[in-house]
Amino acid sequence: ATKLTVLASGNVGIGTAVPNKDLTINSADGGVIGLNRDDTSISDGNALGKIIFGGDDPSDGTFQEGAAIYGIADGTWASTDCGANIAFFTCADGANTLIEHMRIMDDGINYYVRS
Numbered sequence: 718a719t720k721l722t723v724l725a726s727g728n729v730g731i732g733t734a735v736p737n738k739d740l741t742i743n744s745a746d747g748g749v750i751g752l753n754r755d756d757t758s759i760s761d762g763n764a765l766g767k768i769i770f771g772g773d774d775p776s777d778g779t780f781q782e783g784a785a786i787y788g789i790a791d792g793t794w795a796s797t798d799c800g801a802n803i804a805f806f807t808c809a810d811g812a813n814t815l816i817e818h819m820r821i822m823d824d825g826i827n828y829y830v831r832s
Contacts, residue, residue: 718732719732719733719734720732722734722735722736724736727739728740728741729741730742730743731743731748732744732748752765752766752767752768752788753765753766754766754790758793759790759793759794760790760792760793760794761790761791761792761793762789762790763789763790764787764788764789764790765787765788765789765790765801766787766788767785767786767787767788768785768786769782769784769785770782770783770784770785771783771784781808781813782808782815783807783808784805784806784807784808784815785805785806785815786803786804786805786806787803787804787806788801788802788803789801789802789803789804789820791822791823800823801823802820802821802822802823803820803821804817804819804820804821805817805818805819805820806818
């Protein structure tokens with residue numbers, strides 16, 4: 718079975734020889750992406766992983782962030798205590814700073830919206 722493929726187009730495949738997206742992950746169990754904080758002392762508010770959505774600013778060639786999803790530790794972690802929240806950020810039109818607008822709390826029920 719194919720482990721890793723990089724096509725001339727730049728598409729990358731894990732578990733496939735024919736990736737049809739920028740990144741394609743194939744697995745009999747379903748593709749899984751792990752974003753893990755490599756830290757033995759995770760504490761409240763630490764980012765566990767981030768997915769950033771952005772684009773290239775044609776005026777200066779730098780990439781700007783327009784939206785994001787963060788996994789954030791809720792409390793100090795231990796082997797049986799791994800509380801976490803998921804926070805959603807966007808950038809307003811005419812601005813260049815991400816602002817948190819919604820958070821799904823560790824109990825899975827409570828959330829809030831910021832304007």
